[in-house]
Amino acid sequence: MPCEITVYLTGESTLCPHAALTQCADCRAELCQAHAIECEVCRMYVCGDCIIEHRFSHDQAEQKLRARA
Numbered sequence: 001m002p003c004e005i006t007v008y009l010t011g012e013s014t015l016c017p018h019a020a021l022t023q024c025a026d027c028r029a030e031l032c033q034a035h036a037i038e039c040e041v042c043r044m045y046v047c048g049d050c051i052i053e054h055r056f057s058h059d060q061a062e063q064k065l066r067a068r069a
Contacts, residue, residue: 003032005047026050 003016020030025044036045041058 001030003035004029005031005035024050026054 001020003018003020005016006013007016008014016032016035018032018034021033022031022036022045023029024031024036024047025039025042026046027050029047031045031047035047037048037051038045039051039054039058041055044054046054
């Protein structure tokens with residue numbers, strides 16, 4: 001299965017030519033090794049579009065746990 005990330009080469013957009021090795025844990029896009037970002041908190045792989053919100057969800061969960069303590 002091909003990687004589903006759009007890359008921009010020479011001014012044109014095209015899908016990444018590499019084979020997908022995993023899926024984004026959040027949006028389920030197929031990702032190659034170059035586009036899979038491992039979350040340092042949960043060790044799941046996410047794409048570049050999802051990583052900020054994914055990390056933010058961990059921060060929110062951590063804040064809720066601290067508020068309960």
